[in-house]
Amino acid sequence: xxxxxxxxxxxxxxxxxxxVGGWLLHIRTHPPLMDEDNLVPFxxxxxxxxxxxxxxxxxxxISYAYxxxxxxxxxxxxxxxxxxxxxxxxxxxxxxILFNTTLPDIALLWGKFVVGKALFDLELLRSDQDTIxxxxxxxxxxxxxxxxxxxxxxxVYALGHILWK
Amino acid sequence: MYRFMLFKPGxxxxxxxxxxxxxxxxxxxxx
Numbered sequence: 001x002x003x004x005x006x007x008x009x010x011x012x013x014x015x016x017x018x019x020v021g022g023w024l025l026h027i028r029t030h031p032p033l034m035d036e037d038n039l040v041p042f043x044x045x046x047x048x049x050x051x052x053x054x055x056x057x058x059x060x061x062i063s064y065a066y067x068x069x070x071x072x073x074x075x076x077x078x079x080x081x082x083x084x085x086x087x088x089x090x091x092x093x094x095x096x097i098l099f100n101t102t103l104p105d106i107a108l109l110w111g112k113f114v115v116g117k118a119l120f121d122l123e124l125l126r127s128d129q130d131t132i133x134x135x136x137x138x139x140x141x142x143x144x145x146x147x148x149x150x151x152x153x154x155x156v157y158a159l160g161h162i163l164w165k
Numbered sequence: 166m167y168r169f170m171l172f173k174p175g176x177x178x179x180x181x182x183x184x185x186x187x188x189x190x191x192x193x194x195x196x
Contacts, residue, residue: 037193037194037195037196040190040194075187075190079190079194082194082196083196086196087196153187156184156187156188156191157187157188157190157191158191159188159191160187160188160189160190160191160192161191161192161194162191164188164189164191164192165192
C-alpha cells in the first residue's frame with residue numbers, strides 16, 4: 001500500500017467519524033420519529049456514513065462523492081442556520097451568536113466538507129509539484145463554485161420558506 | 166476539468182430539479 005492510499009484511507013475514516021458523530025448527535029437531540037423534519041439529518045447522515053465512503057473509495061465515482069458531500073454540507077448549513085434563527089433567544093452579542101446558536105455545529109460540518117475536498121484533490125494529485133491553474137476560482141471544482149452554490153441554495157430555500165405558505 | 170455546460174440539456178434539467186427540491190425543502194421544514 002502506497003502513501004497516497006494510506007492518506008486516502010485516513011481521510012475516509014475521518015469522514016466516517018465526522019458523519020457518525022453528527023448523525024448520533026442529531027438522533028439524540030432531534031429523534032427522527034418525533035418530527036418528520038428530523039428525517040433530513042437522519043437520511044443525510046445515513047448517506048454520509050454508508051454511501052459516501054464507497055463513492056469516495058472508487059476513482060470512477062469520486063466526483064459524485066465530492067458533489068454529494070458538498071451539497072449535504074450546504075443543506076446542513078442552511079437548515080441549521082434556519083433552526084438557529086427561529087430558536088434564537090438572545091442576547092444578540094458575539095457570545096450569544098457563538099454559544100446560543102448552531103454555529104459550532106456548522107463549523108464541525110464544514111470540517112466534513114474539507115475532508116471531502118482533500119479526498120477529491122488527493123485523487124487528482126499526480127505529484128507534489130502539481131500547480132493549481134489560475135483564474136478559475138468560481139469554476140467547478142474550486143471553492144468559489146461552492147460559495148456560489150451556498151449563496152444560491154440559501155436564496156432558493158429562503159424563497160421557498162417565504163413565498164410558499 | 167471545466168466544461169461549458171449551458172448548452173447541455175442535462176445541466177438545465179439537473180438545476181431545475183435541484184431548485185424545485187430546495188424550494189420545496191424551504192417550504193416543508195417547519196421549525
